[in-house]
């Protein structure tokens with residue numbers, strides 16, 4: 083497969099643990115994804131139990147619906163979506179934090195956006211061999227109530243041995259300091275994984291469908307002020323190493339900050355059964371280059 087990254091870009095990724103590629107995706111493709119995400123939210127009927135998403139671990143809400151979203155297209159509410167009366171503060175279309183986590187294999191529009199020769203070539207260029215598309219998220223970062231995503235390493239949530247998870251984060255709208263852009267720690271991927279997020283049942287030998295964090299290295303993640311903001315325009319691809327500390331701030335502005343994130347792993351690495359995300363046999367993972375399905 084032809085290379086799409088220059089040697090300089092590959093070197094920068096190895097040094098920094100992230101790479102910003104402006105104009106990687108056409109604005110028409112961004113608009114198509116945004117339109118499809120809007121339609122999915124319109125069709126979404128919230129259940130009695132409302133799943134809220136946060137990576138701030140003290141508050142992380144995990145339940146069966148979260149775990150089931152590995153094989154579906156679930157809408158998660160923003161933490162601040164509901165008022166004291168339990169009613170939505172703003173319209174449903176402005177209350178969803180994200181859709182996750184299998185749109186890339188369940189929805190034709192997301193599938194077309196995800197499985198492209200260009201993205202597969204980026205994965206190959208940075209050394210991610212036999213890339214499998216594991217998880218997709220459409221992130222809204224809504225106006226006024228868009229939630230913070232606390233500093234974390236993606237390998238905490240999607241672990242392989244050796245660590246291979248790589249995030250491909252597409253700006254669907256402009257991301258700025260004002261509406262909660264990404265922040266990253268240059269070189270921070272050359273440190274240990276601090277925590278692993280595990281299915282409680284896998285560690286306790288019981289039927290608990292919750293999740294737990296297991297500490298692997300007590301070294302703290304860098305303070306937010308040690309990270310650099312990645313203000314990018316719509317159409318930009320940001321590639322994130324699985325060990326890179328990164329976060330994004332709350333959005334109190336009037337503008338949303340839509341992004342699509344696809345996380346890939348190498349088929350050559352071991353994917354433990356204690357990972358929260360477990361695909362059902364009927365929905366096996368697919369290679370990013372579209373060359374076929376493999377067992378999860």
Ligand code: FE2
Pocket residue numbers: 234235236249328
């Ligand atoms: Fe992340």
